[in-house]
Amino acid sequence: MSDVAALEARLVAGDRRALARILTLVEDGDPDVQRDIVARLHPKAGRARLVGITGSPGVGKSSVTSALVTGLRARGRRVAVLAVDPSSPLTGGALLGDRIRMQAHHGDDGVFVRSMAARGHLGGLAAAVPAAALVLDAAGFDDVVLETVGVGQSEVDVAAMADTTIVVLAPGLGDSVQAAKAGILEVADVLVVNKSDQPGAGRLESELRGMLELGHVTGIAVTDGWTPLLLRTVAVRAEGIDELLEAIELHGRAIAASGASGREHARARRWIVELAAGRLRDVLNGPDGPLRRRLEDLAGAVVDRTIDPMTAAERLTDRLS
Amino acid sequence: MSDVAALEARLVAGDRRALARILTLVEDGDPDVQRDIVARLHPKAGRARLVGITGSPGVGKSSVTSALVTGLRARGRRVAVLAVDPSSPLTGGALLGDRIRMQAHHGDDGVFVRSMAARGHLGGLAAAVPAAALVLDAAGFDDVVLETVGVGQSEVDVAAMADTTIVVLAPGLGDSVQAAKAGILEVADVLVVNKSDQPGAGRLESELRGMLELGHVTGIAVTDGWTPLLLRTVAVRAEGIDELLEAIELHGRAIAASGASGREHARARRWIVELAAGRLRDVLNGPDGPLRRRLEDLAGAVVDRTIDPMTAAERLTDRLS
Numbered sequence: 001m002s003d004v005a006a007l008e009a010r011l012v013a014g015d016r017r018a019l020a021r022i023l024t025l026v027e028d029g030d031p032d033v034q035r036d037i038v039a040r041l042h043p044k045a046g047r048a049r050l051v052g053i054t055g056s057p058g059v060g061k062s063s064v065t066s067a068l069v070t071g072l073r074a075r076g077r078r079v080a081v082l083a084v085d086p087s088s089p090l091t092g093g094a095l096l097g098d099r100i101r102m103q104a105h106h107g108d109d110g111v112f113v114r115s116m117a118a119r120g121h122l123g124g125l126a127a128a129v130p131a132a133a134l135v136l137d138a139a140g141f142d143d144v145v146l147e148t149v150g151v152g153q154s155e156v157d158v159a160a161m162a163d164t165t166i167v168v169l170a171p172g173l174g175d176s177v178q179a180a181k182a183g184i185l186e187v188a189d190v191l192v193v194n195k196s197d198q199p200g201a202g203r204l205e206s207e208l209r210g211m212l213e214l215g216h217v218t219g220i221a222v223t224d225g226w227t228p229l230l231l232r233t234v235a236v237r238a239e240g241i242d243e244l245l246e247a248i249e250l251h252g253r254a255i256a257a258s259g260a261s262g263r264e265h266a267r268a269r270r271w272i273v274e275l276a277a278g279r280l281r282d283v284l285n286g287p288d289g290p291l292r293r294r295l296e297d298l299a300g301a302v303v304d305r306t307i308d309p310m311t312a313a314e315r316l317t318d319r320l321s
Numbered sequence: 322m323s324d325v326a327a328l329e330a331r332l333v334a335g336d337r338r339a340l341a342r343i344l345t346l347v348e349d350g351d352p353d354v355q356r357d358i359v360a361r362l363h364p365k366a367g368r369a370r371l372v373g374i375t376g377s378p379g380v381g382k383s384s385v386t387s388a389l390v391t392g393l394r395a396r397g398r399r400v401a402v403l404a405v406d407p408s409s410p411l412t413g414g415a416l417l418g419d420r421i422r423m424q425a426h427h428g429d430d431g432v433f434v435r436s437m438a439a440r441g442h443l444g445g446l447a448a449a450v451p452a453a454a455l456v457l458d459a460a461g462f463d464d465v466v467l468e469t470v471g472v473g474q475s476e477v478d479v480a481a482m483a484d485t486t487i488v489v490l491a492p493g494l495g496d497s498v499q500a501a502k503a504g505i506l507e508v509a510d511v512l513v514v515n516k517s518d519q520p521g522a523g524r525l526e527s528e529l530r531g532m533l534e535l536g537h538v539t540g541i542a543v544t545d546g547w548t549p550l551l552l553r554t555v556a557v558r559a560e561g562i563d564e565l566l567e568a569i570e571l572h573g574r575a576i577a578a579s580g581a582s583g584r585e586h587a588r589a590r591r592w593i594v595e596l597a598a599g600r601l602r603d604v605l606n607g608p609d610g611p612l613r614r615r616l617e618d619l620a621g622a623v624v625d626r627t628i629d630p631m632t633a634a635e636r637l638t639d640r641l642s
Contacts (some may be wrong), residue, residue, distance in 0.1 A: 033372050034631070035631040037385055038629055038630060038631045039629045039631055039632060042626060042630065043626050043629070046626060050588050070627055087514075122481050130630070131430060137334060177357050185326055211509035264624050265620050265621065265624050266620075268620040268621075268623040268624050268633075269605075269616060269617070269620040269629065271630045272605075272616060272619055272620060272623065272630055272633045272634050272637060273601075273605045273606065273616070275630055275631060275633075275634035276601060276605065276634040276637045277598040277601050277602055277633050277638075278479060278598075278634075278637050279598075279635065279638050280594075280597060280598050280601055280638055281594055281598055283638075284590075284593075284594045284597065285594065295590060295593060295594070296590070299587075299589040299590040299593060300586065300589075302363075302589040302592075302593065303585050303589050305363060305367060308358040308360045308363035308364070309359060309361050309363065309451070309592045309596055310355070310359045310360055312336065312589075312593045312596075312598075313593050313596035313597040313600050314600065316597045317601055317604075319596050319640055
């Protein structure tokens with residue numbers, strides 16, 4: 001514990017190695033250490049803006065992120081990028097990704113890049129990503145960019161944690177209908193047609209424009225009175241990135257004006273739910289205790305088929321409601 | 322509800338359309354319908370053998386599965402295959418996969434193949450896969466093969482649900498050290514070196530043999546007094562499949578002899594835990610109620626930074642322990 005206290009002091013003082021170490025503890029540390037970190041840093045955080053970037057593989061998410069970081073740096077903001085890959089349990093790949101991503105911003109002290117792979121049990125990311133974002137927030141970054149790699153529900157969940165969520169699409173790949181099916185469009189505050197110099201970009205933009213006009217039924221959600229903005233970029237040439245930065249600002253002001261805390265409240269609620277579910281799992285899988293003993297009895301009854309698993313789960317949690 | 326009762330009668334009578342419909346309800350139905358299905362079918366199940374097949378992409382899992390199905394059919398057993406893809410939220414891909422897999426066994430009434438993609442919230446598969454396996458068990462299949470596509474923690478979790486878990490490796494791709502890192506070897510009851518006619522197969526086998534001899538430290542677990550068997554196959558030519566079938570039999574007899582219910586008990590326990598965590602989530606995300614109101618208050622306190630999220634989660638669940 002005093003280890004965490006020492007790291008915390010160094011983190012707040014801007015020590016990068018302490019930051020990396022705390023993130024590692026958040027990612028694979030034991031629940032007690034995680035609890036300690038979150039409890040200590042939560043009062044110190046709350047200043048950073050969270051920007052989510054998601055989209056199917058091949059649309060150029062990394063290029064958009066990199067161009068965005070360059071633009072934010074030019075505006076004097078300190079930026080942390082958290083690249084989340086829910087499908088990979090291997091650190092090796094994640095570290096390689098870090099190095100490639102870092103190159104463009106190598107030697108820039110105002111940029112920090114970290115990859116996070118899926119670890120531990122199912123649902124682990126839903127609790128680990130907000131904790132990592134909290135650490136980066138407490139470390140003093142102005143922007144925390146959450147980039148998700150892939151197309152699963154986990155990506156959508158991660159992207160939805162942000163203050164502003166950017167969904168990147170590109171002509172040819174993962175068209176708008178597929179994106180709608182995957183539920184990705186629902187979380188978009190800003191829609192970006194990247195690689196907009198390529199064939200089919202106009203058609204993709206028209207499709208999305210049509211979906212925006214039809215509103216909710218097409219999978220694009222209008223929330224807090226905000227209709228998602230639709231932009232075109234060619235991220236590898238930094239085209240459209242100024243407009244994207246402006247869109248993020250605009251969305252930030254719009255949610256602030258419409259009762260800022262709605263989104264923060266929803267994020268806090270979601271995080272608490274995941275932590276509570278994780279805590280229930282820990283208690284049930286943990287050392288002997290009354291709840292653990294009850295679980296063992298119920299598992300025995302399920303094996304004997306005197307009770308079904310659903311009813312067993314209800315009996316286990318009925319004291320909650 | 323009476324809808325489910327009618328489907329249940331048809332399922333037990335061997336109706337394939339009823340089976341497909343119930344699986345769809347399990348996969349994306351609402352919690353009440355799922356609860357009803359599990360409660361109804363659980364007393365009728367418990368006869369099928371669950372065989373898990375996992376391994377990195379490219380090792381030939383599908384070929385091993387297909388050859389295994391042919392071998393099981395030749396022995397007069399009715400086989401269901403549940404191909405689980407935790408990374409894909411899209412039904413389209415899953416259905417295409419179904420069709421490709423079905424071809425070899427087209428027209429064979431004793432084979433049923435179904436793909437299952439990640440749906441709903443994080444952790445959904447941990448509850449949905451055992452439910453689907455239960456449905457297939459109740460439908461009268463002798464073997465339910467759980468094939469997982471990919472390399473994440475979810476795959477390992479799914480594979481570990483089986484009575485016998487087969488981990489497939491191949492020379493060149495995803496070597497033994499990578500597999501060990503990914504935690505895949507830990508769940509192996511049978512290790513298969515597929516594509517064993519290709520260069521590097523001998524070296525891979527030696528590596529695995531060395532890891533087996535060193536035991537637990539290398540990521541291969543010896544549990545219930547069972548040391549994982551190591552086999553070579555060329556699945557596309559059905560070479561080594563008889564030996565694989567024998568290994569599955571052998572492992573089944575070994576766990577039966579060493580107090581059969583250990584594994585079933587562990588599986589029941591894990592399932593109850595996931596269902597309980599899911600139920601907690603449902604209650605918290607559900608309509609107004611005392612627990613939901615408490616959550617809203619706590620989320621407000623987290624936004625105001627008068628409490629941290631970890632402590633909030635503890636307050637929410639402290640009545641449990």
